[in-house]
Amino acid sequence: MNWLLQSIGAHAKTSPSATAVRFKSESLDYGELEAASNRLAHLLIDMGCRRGARVALLMPKQPMAIVGMLAVLKTGGAYVPLDPAGPASRLARMMESSDCQILLAAGPVGSMLQDVLSSARLERMPAIGWLQDDIPETQSLPAAVFSLKDTHSSPGTPPTCVSADADLAHILFTSGSTGKPKGVMISCGNVAAFIRWAIRYFGIGPDDRVSQHSPLHFDLSTFDIYGALCSGAEVNLVPSEFNLLPHKLAQFIRDSHLTQWFSVPSVLNLMSSYGAVGQNDFSELRRVMWCGEAIPAATLMKWMRHLPHVQFTNLYGPTEATIASSYYTVPRPTGEHAVVPIGRPCEGEELLVLDKELQPCPPGETGDLYILGAGLSPGYWRDQEKTESAFLHYKTEAGLPDRMYKTGDIARLGTDGLVYFLGRADTQIKSRGYRIELGEIEAAANAIGCVAECAVVAIPSNGFEGTSICCAFSMPPGLEVPISDLIRQLRSLLPAYMIPGRWQALKELPKNANGKIDRPALRQLFLDSEGAITRSDTGVST
Numbered sequence: 001m002n003w004l005l006q007s008i009g010a011h012a013k014t015s016p017s018a019t020a021v022r023f024k025s026e027s028l029d030y031g032e033l034e035a036a037s038n039r040l041a042h043l044l045i046d047m048g049c050r051r052g053a054r055v056a057l058l059m060p061k062q063p064m065a066i067v068g069m070l071a072v073l074k075t076g077g078a079y080v081p082l083d084p085a086g087p088a089s090r091l092a093r094m095m096e097s098s099d100c101q102i103l104l105a106a107g108p109v110g111s112m113l114q115d116v117l118s119s120a121r122l123e124r125m126p127a128i129g130w131l132q133d134d135i136p137e138t139q140s141l142p143a144a145v146f147s148l149k150d151t152h153s154s155p156g157t158p159p160t161c162v163s164a165d166a167d168l169a170h171i172l173f174t175s176g177s178t179g180k181p182k183g184v185m186i187s188c189g190n191v192a193a194f195i196r197w198a199i200r201y202f203g204i205g206p207d208d209r210v211s212q213h214s215p216l217h218f219d220l221s222t223f224d225i226y227g228a229l230c231s232g233a234e235v236n237l238v239p240s241e242f243n244l245l246p247h248k249l250a251q252f253i254r255d256s257h258l259t260q261w262f263s264v265p266s267v268l269n270l271m272s273s274y275g276a277v278g279q280n281d282f283s284e285l286r287r288v289m290w291c292g293e294a295i296p297a298a299t300l301m302k303w304m305r306h307l308p309h310v311q312f313t314n315l316y317g318p319t320e321a322t323i324a325s326s327y328y329t330v331p332r333p334t335g336e337h338a339v340v341p342i343g344r345p346c347e348g349e350e351l352l353v354l355d356k357e358l359q360p361c362p363p364g365e366t367g368d369l370y371i372l373g374a375g376l377s378p379g380y381w382r383d384q385e386k387t388e389s390a391f392l393h394y395k396t397e398a399g400l401p402d403r404m405y406k407t408g409d410i411a412r413l414g415t416d417g418l419v420y421f422l423g424r425a426d427t428q429i430k431s432r433g434y435r436i437e438l439g440e441i442e443a444a445a446n447a448i449g450c451v452a453e454c455a456v457v458a459i460p461s462n463g464f465e466g467t468s469i470c471c472a473f474s475m476p477p478g479l480e481v482p483i484s485d486l487i488r489q490l491r492s493l494l495p496a497y498m499i500p501g502r503w504q505a506l507k508e509l510p511k512n513a514n515g516k517i518d519r520p521a522l523r524q525l526f527l528d529s530e531g532a533i534t535r536s537d538t539g540v541s542t
Contacts, residue, residue, distance in 0.1 A: 002163040003192040005073055007230040009034060009158065011206075015232060018206060021063045022256070023237040028063045030232070033070070035156035040071035040131075042154040043146060045161060047102060047127055051076030054098045054171065056126065057216070058082045058091075058113055059106035061237050064131045064148070065216055066225060068104045069170075073188065076161050078168035080183075081217040087492055088115035090181060094173050095120045097183055097381060102127045110136040117141070165189035171381050172219050174319050175428070175437040175498070183381030186219075190322040191226055193374035197347040198223060199231045201327070202260065202287060202313075206232035209256055209284075213238040213263040219319045220291055220433070224262055233260075243267070246276040259286045264433025265295035266466050272299045277306050291315035291324055292433030293466050294421060297338045304333040316342035316421065319435065320390065320405050322375035325349045326419060341418040342411070349373035352404065353413045358394070361413065366422060369411040370394075370404040377405075429458045431467040434497050438469070441500065444493040445471060450481045453509050455517045456500060459526050470526040471500035474508055502526055 008030075011018070016031030028036070049055065055072045057079050059065050072079040080098045082091050084107065095103075095116060103126040105113055117125065118140070127145040130136070135144045169188045173181040204210065204227055212224035212235050228235035236256045242248040249271055253261060261282075268290060271277055288303065288310055295314065304312055317324035328343025345351050353367040354360060361367035372394070379387030394404045410422040427438040438456045445454045454473035461468035475481060483503045490499055504525065510518040 001165075002073065002167070002188050003165055004169070004188055004195070004226055004230060005070070005163060008070065011229070011232040015206065018232065019234045020229060021066050021235055021237065023061070023063050024239065026063050028067070033063075033067065033229075034158075036067045036151070037070035037074060038156050038158050039151040039154035040067060041074035041159045041161075043129075043151050044071060044075050044077070044102065045159055046154075047129075047145065049075045049077050049102055051161070051163075051167060053077040053102070054080050054100040056080045056082055056095060056098065056100040056103040058084055058103060058109050058116075059131065060084050060109070061212075061216055061240055062106065063237070064106050066229075066235075068106075068131055069225070072104075073163055073167075073169060074159055074161065076163045076167055078170050078185075080171045080173075082116075083215060083217045083495060084109045084112060085495065086112055086115075087494060088112060089119055089493055090495065091116045092120035094181055094183070095126075096122060097173075097181075098171055099123065100126050102129065104129050104131055106131040110141065114140045163188065165192055168378075170222075172217065172319055174435055175440045181440075182383065182386065184219075184319045185378045185381050186222075186319075186322055187378060190375050190377065191222055193348050194223070194323045194346065195226045195230050198227050201346075202227075202289075204228070204231040204233055204260065208233035208259045208286075210235050210260045211238055211253070211256075211258050211262055212236060213243075213261075213267065214433070215240070218434070219323060220262065220264070223323045244270070246271040246274040250276040250281070253282050253285060257284045258282070259284055260289070261285060261287070262289040262291070264292040265290045265299070266293070266432045268303060269296060269299045269466070272302045277303060279306050280309070281306060282310070285310050287311045287313060289313045289315055291317065292435075293430035295340060296466075297334075297340065300330065300340065301333050301338075304330065314340050314342060317371070317375070318405070318407055320377045321349070321371045321373075321407075322377065325371045325373065325375055326351055328418065339420060341414065341420045343418050345373070346375075349375055351411075351419050353411050353419065358392075363413045363415045366410055366412050368425060369407045369409040369419070369421075371407060372396075372402055372404045376403060429467050429469075431458070431469060432465045432497050436469070436498055441469065441471070441490075441494060441498055444490060445473065445486075447493065448486060448489050450475055450479055451486070452476045453517075455509055455519060455522055457519050457523045457526065459523055465501075468502055468526075469498070469500040470502040470504070470522070472504045472506055472509055472522050472525070474506050502529075504529070 012030040012034035020030045020033045021028045129146045135147050165188045171183045176182040210228040214220040313329045315324035316326045326342045350372040352370040408426050441456045452474045456471050458467050510521045512518045
């Protein structure tokens with residue numbers, strides 16, 4: 001039986017009137033959440049949704065999105081969350097890959113959905129259900145199969161379909177080095193393993209009010225939603241329009257009386273930089289957690305000094321290992337140049353620092369970081385080759401066969417028994433908490449007809465994003481296109497967080513002795529340049 005659904009269902013029985021989900025002026029109590037997801041699950045089953053089926057979700061953050069997720073799990077299916085901000089071409093590739101037979105939509109996504117379906121090469125068009133009473137009127141979209149009104153006639157009791165921990169919970173698409181997003185399969189058991197540990201370690205219970213800050217297509221949202229609902233707590237959806245408004249975020253924490261806050265470090269950095277956190281602020285807050293990238297020590301120390309009543313925990317883990325695989329609760333404020341470790345493995349997980357021969361590195365020596373354990377994804381959706389290259393066969397110290405995931409991160413084991421993250425071993429970076437393959441940006445930029453050659457590099461940033469994405473490019477002889485046009489075209493291919501913030505036009509990109517693009521030289525060029533990079537045929541920023 002699916003532990004996630006069992007836990008949420010148990011709270012619906014014992015505390016049906018307790019608030020489960022809150023968003024602006026909307027809220028659902030546990031009884032309403034259970035009944036609404038049951039009704040939708042029955043309707044999906046009547047439409048042919050069965051165990052293993054994929055259901056796409058295209059809607060902004062709202063309580064009905066949570067209803068949709070739970071309903072899909074209750075059919076034994078897996079949901080595929082899509083970013084309603086697009087771009088459409090990227091979402092179309094995800095639809096092609098996941099082959100969803102049903103798509104659940106809500107909110108102002110009609111034009112985006114039209115663009116996605118018109119550009120996707122689908123063997124079959126998904127049946128579309130709108131999780132709202134009024135179906136948008138558009139001649140270009142396939143007729144909707146149902147609206148929210150149609151669910152009201154379905155029974156509010158749980159469907160008889162048995163959803164198991166081994167079933168997929170969702171497929172989350174991450175950046176791919178070839179330019180094609182990768183679908184990471186996450187099972188219900190993967191999620192349950194982390195959530196059970198997190199509820200115990202963080203002490204989350206029915207009296208807690210938990211933040212839900214990350215976008216629903218981002219893996220960190222999995223902790224927010226199921227960590228709250230499986231413990232009987234209240235999950236508070238943070239309006240996406242607050243994301244770049246630090247004082248609004250701070251006021252949200254106060255107004256919602258939050259006890260647990262979880263976000264990427266760039267958000268904490270933004271709030272700190274703008275002085276949004278006052279001394280002894282957020283009186284009901286008990287813990288701040290972050291994941292996705294390293295937090296500047298100065299930012300963390302400022303938060304800790306302002307909030308002495310709050311505990312601060314660093315979580316680490318790639319999407320392929322389900323939310324997080326290690327944790328470290330910072331004991332007290334230290335120096336602003338202190339290194340914050342990624343800590344110790346979560347229960348059921350194991351972190352290994354290995355050399356090139358896959359032998360353990362002694363404490364203090366640098367090696368490649370691998371993860372084993374209960375959170376490990378089954379692999380990449382319909383991509384056995386990528387799965388086998390990233391998830392390696394391994395024999396434990398007891399000689400038993402196991403699987404481990406090569407994170408692509410460099411780390412060392414300290415003499416204190418803690419693991420320290422040292423950076424990436426490839427072209428994958430973290431910016432604003434998102435994992436980004438620089439190769440995917442290059443592939444998109446090279447697809448623009450006016451670019452002859454380009455290279456994308458990353459350099460450290462003092463801004464809230466943590467890492468600055470930089471693009472150097474050349475154009476065919478005689479052709480001149482404003483950088484603003486390149487950015488506009490790139491926005492039709494990539495999400496906003498992947499658009500380079502700094503640009504440099506060159507007559508020719510520098511090459512090394514092997515004739516390959518000299519990326520270290522490009523990184524140095526951007527490091528030596530201050531302010532915005534504008535077009536320059538001399539290679540010198542202006």
